[in-house]
Amino acid sequence: MAHITNTKELAKTPLRKKALAIVEAGYAAIEITTAIKKRITVQKGILTVVFSDKKQGDARIDLNDYKRIFLIGIGKGSALASVTLAGILKDRMTRGIAIDVETVANPHARLELVAGTHPLPSPKNVKATQKMMRMVSNLETDDLVLVFMCGGGSALAVASDEELRASTTAFKELTKGGANIIELNTVRKHVSEIKGGNLAKAIFPATALTLMASDVIGNDMEMIASGPTVRDTTTKADALAIMKKYGVETRDIELKETPKEEKYFRNIKNLLFVSNRDAAQAMADTAKKLGYTSRIKTLIFQGEAKTALMSAVKAIKRNEAVIMGGETTVTLNDIPEGEKPGKGGRNQEVALGVIAAHMAKPDILQGIVAISYASDGHDNTDAAGAIADAYAIKAANTAKQDMPMCLARHASFDCLEKSGNLLRAKKNSFNVADLMLVIRD
Numbered sequence: 001m002a003h004i005t006n007t008k009e010l011a012k013t014p015l016r017k018k019a020l021a022i023v024e025a026g027y028a029a030i031e032i033t034t035a036i037k038k039r040i041t042v043q044k045g046i047l048t049v050v051f052s053d054k055k056q057g058d059a060r061i062d063l064n065d066y067k068r069i070f071l072i073g074i075g076k077g078s079a080l081a082s083v084t085l086a087g088i089l090k091d092r093m094t095r096g097i098a099i100d101v102e103t104v105a106n107p108h109a110r111l112e113l114v115a116g117t118h119p120l121p122s123p124k125n126v127k128a129t130q131k132m133m134r135m136v137s138n139l140e141t142d143d144l145v146l147v148f149m150c151g152g153g154s155a156l157a158v159a160s161d162e163e164l165r166a167s168t169t170a171f172k173e174l175t176k177g178g179a180n181i182i183e184l185n186t187v188r189k190h191v192s193e194i195k196g197g198n199l200a201k202a203i204f205p206a207t208a209l210t211l212m213a214s215d216v217i218g219n220d221m222e223m224i225a226s227g228p229t230v231r232d233t234t235t236k237a238d239a240l241a242i243m244k245k246y247g248v249e250t251r252d253i254e255l256k257e258t259p260k261e262e263k264y265f266r267n268i269k270n271l272l273f274v275s276n277r278d279a280a281q282a283m284a285d286t287a288k289k290l291g292y293t294s295r296i297k298t299l300i301f302q303g304e305a306k307t308a309l310m311s312a313v314k315a316i317k318r319n320e321a322v323i324m325g326g327e328t329t330v331t332l333n334d335i336p337e338g339e340k341p342g343k344g345g346r347n348q349e350v351a352l353g354v355i356a357a358h359m360a361k362p363d364i365l366q367g368i369v370a371i372s373y374a375s376d377g378h379d380n381t382d383a384a385g386a387i388a389d390a391y392a393i394k395a396a397n398t399a400k401q402d403m404p405m406c407l408a409r410h411a412s413f414d415c416l417e418k419s420g421n422l423l424r425a426k427k428n429s430f431n432v433a434d435l436m437l438v439i440r441d
Contacts, residue, residue, distance in 0.1 A: 003027035029282035073098025075150025139206035151215025151431030153225025177246035196258030199228035276325035287321035301326025306353030342411020345379030351386035376431035
């Protein structure tokens with residue numbers, strides 16, 4: 001099943017076609033329904049979860065030991081994940097609720113799906129999160145909660161109007177200043193009644209198994225969706241220091257300490273279900289099958305989006321495919337006062353940065369293709385990412401697009417759309433942050 005929806009429009013050269021096949025393999029490896037049905041089973045009442053990281057070992061839970069089973073989904077992709085898991089649990093599930101950026105077909109009467117907003121939360125998110133918290137507020141020791149925790153959960157799970165105001169302000173100001181996801185989520189945890197272990201506190205004394213789809217650099221479980229079921233090691237002082245670092249006004253934001261008591265986490269198991277390694281390894285394997293020397297350069301890339309692939313493009317060897325994973329940052333404080341940034345996303349800006357830097361010397365990109373894409377198909381727009389090569393420069397010139405100006409205005413979407421270099425994909429894969437490919441014939 002194809003995941004990229006505009007392959008025909010993008011595959012203008014033989015090398016582009018190969019590059020897109022490699023990206024397609026990355027998407028297939030993290031496709032939600034396939035991964036869950038392949039790796040989660042229930043036989044004779046025993047729930048088994050098989051992990052790609054064998055160091056974790058497989059998880060097994062005897063469902064017969066529990067009187068009630070609840071299901072929670074938080075984050076982008078959690079609706080489809082919850083529907084799929086509910087189909088495996090069947091009548092054993094007592095009740096479930098998932099909050100995602102969009103809903104999906106749901107044949108399960110006991111499972112409620114709610115569409116919230118992202119990247120900025122809204123009252124819809126608050127209403128759904130409060131309903132979720134009420135569902136687990138009076139559990140017993142013989143209750144079980146299964147949680148799918150996915151990227152984007154920090155914005156989607158917001159438990160009060162107070163948190164809505166504080167987290168929105170913090171997100172806008174910290175993002176504008178160029179804060180990374182670790183810094184952002186540290187602050188989010190300390191204005192929340194669900195993040196930073198507060199969901200675990202609400203679930204206590206029941207048992208919970210949280211399966212995580214990581215969109216966080218290094219797969220730090222404390223930071224995935226801001227760690228609702230993970231014991232938090234950061235403090236109010238850490239959050240305050242980050243806010244001061246970026247000049248965020250603290251007067252109207254009340255910071256809270258997260259629960260530290262060990263008892264709340266004794267019956268909670270947090271396990272990594274999928275990460276960017278799954279996608280990157282599939283990409284590397286496919287590149288090798290296509291005859292390229294492939295290597296995963298890094299899975300923890302961080303840096304400014306517009307320059308993210310410059311060194312890789314410069315260093316790429318002949319007949320080589322280099323794969324990277326991580327999360328870039330688009331710094332918006334370079335916009336002139338009074339102007340608003342254009343429409344775009346991190347991955348689009350990565351590709352635009354490569355194109356803009358080579359407009360005067362497009363021959364440097366001959367025989368090279370660079371692609372950056374969002375693993376879940378959402379790159380802050382309906383596009384998943386974009387492609388950069390000599391053909392993209394030619395298309396930009398034909399469309400009379402000033403790519404350096406587009407980059408300066410952070411208006412990647414419109415310029416790449418007009419030049420036909422946006423990559424679009426189905427929204428049915430886990431969010432494991434961003435993936436990048438540079439390939440050379």
